[in-house]
Amino acid sequence: MxxxxxxxxxxxxxxxxxxxxxxxxxxxxxxxxxxxxxxxxxxxxxxxxxxxxxxxxxxxxxxxxxxxxxxxxxxxxxxxxxxxxxxxxxxxxxxxxxxxxxxxxxxxxxxxxxxxxxxxxxxxxxxxxxxxxxxxxxxxxxxxxxxxxxxxxxxxxNVIMQSNSQRSSEGGNTEVVRMDTLTGRRTSLGRAPKENCSISLDAEKAPRFAICSSSKNEEGEYEERSELYRRDGTNWTLLNASKADGKHLDVIRTTNEGTVYATEDNDRDPAAIGTLDTATGSFHSLFQDPVAEVSDMIWSTDDNTLIGVVTEAGAPAVKLLNEDHPDAEIYASLAAAFEGQMVDFSSYTRDGRKIIVSVYSDNNPGELYLYDRDTGKARFLMSRRPQLKKEEMASVRPFSITARDGRQIHGYLTLPHGVDPRNLPLVVNPHGGPIGPRDNWGFNPEAQLFASRGYATLQVNFRGSGGYGKAFQDAGHRQWDAGIQNDILDATHWAINNGYANRDRICIYGGSFGGYSSMMAPIREPGLFKCAFGYVGVYDVDMLFKKGDIPQRDSGLRYLRRTHGTDRADWNRASPALRAAEVKIPVYLAAGARDERAVPEQTELMNKALIAAGNKPEGMIIQSGEMHGFYGEEARINLYSEMLSFFQRHIGAGATDASSPAQSTKDK
Known part of the structure; x- marks a missing residue:
């Protein structure tokens, strides 16, 4: 406190x-x-x-x-x-x-x-x-x-809550209850038609729609399926099944006026957003982008109208769906006042007279304002990182490339402030996941830190990344060492060929799956990178099936089989720890001693394999008390001090940080 x-x-x-x-x-x-x-x-x-x-x-x-x-x-x-x-x-x-x-x-x-x-x-x-x-x-x-x-x-x-239990003898394991926030007393309002459902309410706040999902097909393997049910009285009627028509319907909300907003996904393209006919279950599209998913929705302050949507193929793009709505006019006015920045209605009062407005950009870590509808003015409240000057921060340029197999790939290049953006030392920074997560345009403290030391940073939304439709995301399965790395390598060559990066001063660094890529990309293209820093990474696929929190669940094992297959030869080929002799550049490793996702044994195995191959890492941190990504400020400062010193030694950007000794203590 x-x-x-x-x-x-x-x-x-x-x-x-x-x-x-x-x-x-x-x-x-x-x-x-x-x-x-x-x-x-x-x-x-x-x-x-x-x-x-x-x-x-x-x-x-x-x-x-x-x-x-x-x-x-x-x-x-x-x-x-x-x-x-x-x-x-x-x-x-x-x-x-x-x-x-x-x-x-x-x-x-x-x-x-x-x-x-x-x-x-x-x-x-x-x-x-x-x-x-x-x-x-x-x-x-x-x-x-x-x-x-x-x-x-x-x-x-009172509030309305949804309860999910493991199993139920009464049918579905999802129940809707009214809860008293003073006493905790609960009253049942209805139960889902089957297991593994989520429920949406109607305008009268009664259970009306159930979206039931499964990640298992008839063969017991990973396949995402969904069904949409409508409740009439106490009976449920099936409106849509993805297995039958290949489309997933999901209800976003029912407004107080009875409009049902929903999404429709055909298992390939970015989902459409629209309205649902409650009688027939038919979907009416209001918006669909051919490249990117809707990443955010802008609602009127009475929560009755969807006034805008946001997509992020590159930088956020706002599409106002109802430009004549009074709240849309307020939003447009605020967006014009904060030109070049992303504006959002963060929250608002019940009468809609006061709105918390969130503002951020590539060089703005985030600010909050209180907009007063009565005065038409926005009052500054606070900054997320007041110690950083926006005018001194780096800029982030969205880009897109055509990968070697013809697939369109998007990404971001962070360029240091106040220097010629040519022939720069470059840190290639793959994100985690790889299936689902993505990089976004905006203020990235890590990339900004690198930029403050003179480095450009390259981030790639490779195949498998979320936000570009189901087909793009599914294209990452069984491609950890192949298609995904190709996308990262192709983007790196784009940065070189367009003059941004000095081909002799490039290192690769990432966390989680990015840690995996930091070892695998140099294997895939020897000579491209001068150093590699792996952070809380996965380096052995076989161990991924045996240790950590993912294989503890049946759904987790199905997912692992979906994304890695079952052929041990494929696992071995995709495991950097088994190909350590091919990593012929300086390496630094870091992990959390309490990591349950990419267990520290992954990092220790990679370290031993590199030593056996004659390429002892320059350092290894197994940080006590830390998990899958460090939280403690002291641990984070130590991590980045070591990282920047490592980069300085190998692609020197002209700035030296006082380094601190790497820690190698592990929880007992």
Whole structure:
């Protein structure tokens, strides 16, 4: 609790820069945690609720909107983080708890939900383990997980939640309940027609649609399937099955006026967004981009109209679907005021008179403003990284290339500020995943750190990346060592051939799957890279099937078979640890000792294999206490100090960082 107060105070004071004697901005300024995460205004505008990242734990802070003074800091015990949170009334908040798993892994919900007033009064555990209360107050039965469906704007005491359990003797394992946020008492409103469903409500806040999914076909292997059901009374009617027509229908929301917004996906192209006929299940498209998925939606402040959508083939592109709507006019005005930046309606009051506006860009880490509809003015609230000057940050250029097999590939090139963008030392930085995640245009603290030391950074949304349609994503399966690496290599040659990169000063660095690529790309094209830094990476496919959290689930094993096959010869070919003799450049390795995704044994095996091949890594960090991506500020500063010193030695950008000794301690 102590460290949040000065952090927020700096943000709210409007301080823009922390001076220092050295000519280079400190590493901490880039890799330290931002001043805010998610921000939501209370229904009547009196308060702001703000999540704050404190490393391996996130807390929830309540501020007065008028003067941004702290009212209450909510911090959970046992290093639990506050995950999703919602205003359920003008003075009451509801939130769940999660355990953070590392910077490259999604947090894991603990299953617990809490409610508390803005001033800290009437705290209540609504759903938790171990309760034996017969009135169901704060009770979780079996292995249930809950998610919020609706805060019920006209009801300050109750919310609608969805409960999912492992199995049910009563039919579907998904149930919709009304929950009292003061007592935790729950009342059932209906159950899904079968297992593995999610439910959407109608305008009367009753269960209306169920989207049921499966990742298994008749042969027991990985295949994504979905079915859409409509509820009439207590009966469910099947409206759509992807197995029959190859189309996935998903309901986004039903507005208070009864309009049902949905998406339709044909398993190939980016999904269309539109409306659903509740009687027939027919879909009417409002928007579909031929290249990129809809990445964000802009809603009217009464939540009744979808006024715009965002796509991100390269930089974000906003398409207003209803330009005559009053809120669309406000959005257009704000977008014009923040030209060249991305603007979003982050949250708004119940009457829509006040809107929290989020603004970011390639050189802006993020800012929040409070727009007042009555005055037509936007008041500055806070900056995510006030110590960094926007005018000194690097720029990010989207690009696209045609890969060697004709596939269109998109990516981003971060170029240092104030230097000629020609013949630069280059860090190639593949993202994690590889199936689903992607890189985005915007402020990337890591790439900005590299740019501050004179390096350009290349990021590639190779085949398998999300955001470009199902066919593009599926093209990454069984292509870890082949098609994906080809895309990374082809983009690297694009940067060289267009004069951005010095072909003799290129290193590759990545985390998670990016760590895998940092070893495999130099194997695929010897001589292209001068050094490689692997971070929390996977280096042996066989071990991926045996250790870590993925093979612990049947669905995880199906996924691994889908993306790697079952042929051991293919596994061996795709395992850098078994081809270490082909990595003939300097290497540095780093991993978290508590990593459950890419277990540290992966990094230790790669280290041993390189030593056996006569290419001992210049360093190896097995960081105690850290997971799949480091959280601790000291550990992060040490990591990037070592990394920058490593780059300096091999593709020197003319800047030297004081290095610190690599740590090799592991949790016992």
């Amino acid at each position: 102590k460290c949040i107060l000065p952090l927020l105070a700096v943000a709210m004071s409007g301080a823009a820069f922390v001076g220092h004697a050295a000519p280079l901005q400190p590493i901490k300024d880039f890799v330290g945690h931002g001043t805010y995460g998610t921000v939501k205004i209370s229904p009547n505008g009196e308060y702001l609720a703000v999540t704050v990242d404190q490393g391996d734990q996130d807390v929830l802070t309540v501020l007065r909107t008028s003067d941004l003074q702290i009212v209450k800091v909510n911090q959970l015990p046992e290093k639990k983080s506050i995950g999703s949170f919602y205003w359920t009334s003008p003075t009451r908040l509801m939130f769940n708890s999660v355990k953070k798993m590392g910077g490259y892994a999604q947090p894991s919900p603990t299953g617990e939900w809490y409610a508390v007033n803005a001033d800290g009064s009437q705290p209540r555990p609504l759903i938790h383990y171990g309760a034996q209360d017969s009135t169901q107050r704060g009770k979780t039965v079996g292995n249930q997980g809950f998610s919020l469906l609706d805060t019920l704007k006209d009801d300050d005491q």
